[in-house]
Amino acid sequence: MPEYLAPGVYVEETSFRPKSIEGVSTSTTAFVGPTRKGPLSGTPEVMTSFGEFTRMYGGLSNLSFASGTDAAPEMTNYLAHAVRSFFENGGARVYIARTFQPRIDAAGTVTSSGLAQSAQFVTTAGGFTAQFRSREPGSGYNGEIRVSERLSPANVATMAAAPDGSLLRIGGEVIARSATLRGSTGPTFFLTHNDQLTLTATGVDVTIQFQGTSAVVTGSALAEPVTVPDDTTLVVTVDSMEQTINLPAGDQSIAALVDAINRSIRYGRAWIENGDQISLGTDRHGTSAALAVQANDLLGFAGGVSSNGGGNVADLEHVTIAEIQALLDGARPNTLRVTMPPSTGQLTFATVATGTAATLQAQDTPGRTALGLPSAVATGEDGANPSYFLKTNGSWALVGGVNIPAPDTSQPLTTTAHLVSVNLETEDGDGNLMAYENLGFATTHPRYIGAILPQRPSRKADALQNLYWLQTSGTNEPFALFNGLLGGGTENTIPVAGGNDGGTPVSSSMTAGAVSYERGLELLEIIEDISIIAAPGSSGFDPNDTADILYRDVQNRLISHAERMKYRIAVLDTKPGLTVGEVREARGLIDSTYAAVYYPWITIANPLARPGNDLIPKEINIPPSGAMSGIYARTDVQRGVWKAPANEVVRDALRFEVDVNKRQQDVLNPEGINCLRYLSGRGYRVWGARTATSDLEWLYVSVRRYFIYLERSIDVSTQWAVFEPNGPDLWANIRETVSNFLYAEWLTGALLGASREEAFFVRCDRSTMTQQDLDLGRLICEIGVAVVKPAEFVIFRIGQKTADARG
Known part of the structure; x- marks a missing residue:
């Protein structure tokens, strides 16, 4: 009163x-599952466009859950496609809870953390090392870091104003340079098996050999003639591309069968082995080559067989500079660097040593020809022998180059001098760029590169935007860091590789560094405005999960999460390729008023497909939960949450994986399985609006979601009444x-x-x-x-x- x-x-x-x-929002969605990159801990981030999603969580490129497929990932990136479908179908906001399972061996020991890293570009006698590492695991972090020198004129005023940790170069208008050979333009290079490259660096031969073998399978011995029944096919998968080859009927010779296979097979070949066996091999040579033949007793492939390529590069036709550098380091460490400077775009070999004493020559080998390297001897340049000084506690101390007295900062300089720093640009595996300017080399510099790119930034925004960090060990040596970053020149490209997508996702995990579906859903509990929850792709990630353990466990966790949070509904996918009987059996295992099941999967045009490249399928199947979550949101905005999200067009559908007809839906609809159907003249539509429950009071999705809307609106807006x-x-x-x-x-x-x-x-x-x-x-x-x-x-x-x- x-x-x-x-x-x-x-x-x-x-x-x-x-x-x-x-009234509260009912269209905010959350997806949980693996992505190519992105944060694994902390509050999940909300995405308001697909472009924003690709910048933070990576693009649509396939995932790889085994080391044998890292070079040519085969698993469709279901969650990324679901996010794209969500926005195309009218969605506006989606939170992403990323999952990741480190790769482990049979004993449960982690064999790969999935983190991307560069080679150590600094290794000194004093024990100082430096390399770049990704902040989180993922194949999306495999990229490169481009470094360029930045010079600012030095005079009495600028030297006085320069902060501690600044690097000063006096003299050296002509800089000492490495011996350099430039070859073909990239970004990758074509070689053949056992091509040898010998580079003579200052009198020392550095020899590497490019090795890559194709994946080969051989059937058992056959007796001629081979009687082939009508409609017999051979199903092969070449580098993740499944092909069905029709075989000629009747009595056939082995040669005739091989000819028939060679007329149809893409990116592979067949031949006769030992006179009575059929062998198949990939055109690709390298560790990424893969070949699988489904069981075919007729041709000697009983039980089905598979094989992977071998060698020391992923693909001999597309050798990367990171692979070349790894081979060079293996042959003779700290001798040669291979880069592709942005200014030239050419493959460039350079000696670590500088000056006229440094020489480099490519010997007459197949590797020299393949890489387009000249035969002439390249010689380094001495330059003007600059001196480098580091500002420490206000004074300049010599740290490298010619030994001259420290400059008198009270008097004008008589020699050209520059304050030296670097500009740095990072590019991840999806082409996203981040630029950093005027970076210093000493820990005392206000823009020390290790402080700008730390392992654990103090601001969350920096942790999300800065994908890489500088890992160092030992006592900081600024001059060594300067030389290592620039590789002895004025610009340098540092590859970052080794990041991977981990192992097959799991519903729960005790492995260090793992974020399972269980943990991902826990992270979503702290966000109150989510109304729709889904795990796109969880039903299709593990083809060997014949018992459906992952699928059922994730599904049950989604339902439990929605029921526990009370104001959410779980949008559930069926497994891909199910028959009507199989989907009924799957639906019979759940009963919840907070869940809805959709069938079948959606066939869309593959955004990754490129003309002339049949290795990439033109069409792919994706789970319906992404599109359905977008349709929920679209219906809420255009009509209202009380309108059933059905009889709505699925905007990105070419067709559906299974063509459900009316008689089939007569069986599925009463059991709460919402069908996606093609209706002549009306396109591809959602033709079901039921929850997955036996409780007739909550039969419809719109009723459940409208009560969620009413309950939460009243809950949020009547908090004022407490303690009145x-x-x-x-x-x-x-x-x-x-x-x-x-x-x-x-x-x-x-x-x-x-x-x-x-x-x-x-x-x-x-x-x-x-x-x-x-x-x-x-x-x-x-x-x-x-x-x-x-x-x-x-x-x-x-x-x-x-x-x-x-x-």
Whole structure:
């Protein structure tokens, strides 16, 4: 109560109207699953466009859950495609909880953390080392870091103003340079098996050999003639591309069968082995080559066989500079560097040593020809032998180059001098760029590169944007770091490689560094505005999961999460390629009013497909939960949450994996399996709106979601009532507040009834509360609503009548 103590006029604000209830959003979605990159810990990030998603979590490129497929990933990136489909179908906001399972051996020991890293570009006798590492694991971090020298004129004023840790170069207008050979333009290079490259660096031969063998399988011995029944096929998968080859019927020679295979197979070949066996091999040579033949007793491939290529590079036709550098380091460390400077785009070999004493020559080998290297001897340049000084506690101390006295900062310099720093640009595996300017080399510099790119930034925004960090060990040596970053020149490219997507995702894990589906869902619990939850692809990641353990466990965790959080619905996928009987069996294992099941998967045009490259399929199948979550959001915005998200077009569909007809849906729909169907003249549509429950009170998705909307809206907007005096004034205020909200809902068409009395009721008085309730601090308000339900069966009864009929 206000106090009135002194005489005067008192003006006070008051309210004569009840509180208001604002409807909450029902279209905010959350997806959980693996991506190419992105944060694994902390609060999941909300994405408002697909472009924003690709910058933070990576693009659509395939994932690899085994080391044998890292060079040519085969697993469709279901979550990324689901996010794209979500936005194309009308979604506006989606949170991403990324999962990751480190690769482990049979004993459970981690064999790969999945982190990307560069080679150590600094290794000194004093024990100082430096390399770049990705902040999180993932194949999306395999990229490169481009470094360029930045010079600022040095004079009395700039030297005085320069902060501690600044590097000063005096003299050296002509810089000492490495011996350099430039070859073909990249980004990759074509070689053949056992091609040798010998580079003579200052009198020392550095020899490497490029090795890559194809994947080969050989069948058992055959007896001629081979009798081939009609419609016999051979199914082979070459480098993740499945092909079905029709074989000629009748009595065939082995040679005729080989010819038939060679006429049809793509990116592979067949030949006769030992006169009576058929062998198949890939055109690709290298560790990324893969070949699998499905069981075919007729051709000697009983039980099916598979094979992988070998060698020391992933693909001899596309050798990368990172692979070349790894081979050079293996042959003779700290002798040669291979880069591809942005200014030339050419493959460049350079000696670590500089000056005219450094020489480099490519010997006459097949590798020299393949890489386009000249035969002439390259010689380094001595330059003008600059001197380098580091500012420490306000004074300049010599750290490298020619030994001359420290400059007198009170007198003008008589020799050209520059303050030296670097500009750095990072590019990840999806082509996303980040630039950093004027970076220093000493830990005391205000823009020390290790402080700008630390392992654990103090700001979350920096942790999300800065993908890499500088890992150092030993005592900082600024001059060595300067030389290592630039590789003895004025610009350098440092490859970052070795990042991978881990192992097959798991529902729960005790492995260090793992983020399972269980953990991902836990991270989503702290975000209150999520209304839709899904795990796109969890039903298709493990083809060897014949018992459906991962699929069922993730599905159950999604349902438990939605029921526990109370204001969410789980959008569930079926497994790919299921028959009607199989999908009924899968649906029979769950029963929840907080879940909806959709079938079948959606066939879309593959955004990664390129003309002339048949290794990349033109079409792919993706789980429907991404598109359905977008359709939920679209329907909420365009009509309202009370409108069933059905009879809506699936915007990105070319077709559906299974063509469900009416008779099949007559079986599926009563069991709560929502079908996606092609309807002639109306396109590809969602043709089901039921929850996965046996409770007829909550039969429809729109009813469940509308009650979620009502309950959360009332929950959020009546928090003011807590600890208010529990009496008639409060009860009347709540009655009017809720009644006004429901009246507005009735006017929008969300509630049935010719009058508000028929549409809803609100009771909050002594009839809803006993004295014991009041004594225990309880206020009980009873609300009943006549919610609109979808017209699932539209029935027109038509009959004949006579001309004089009266009714």
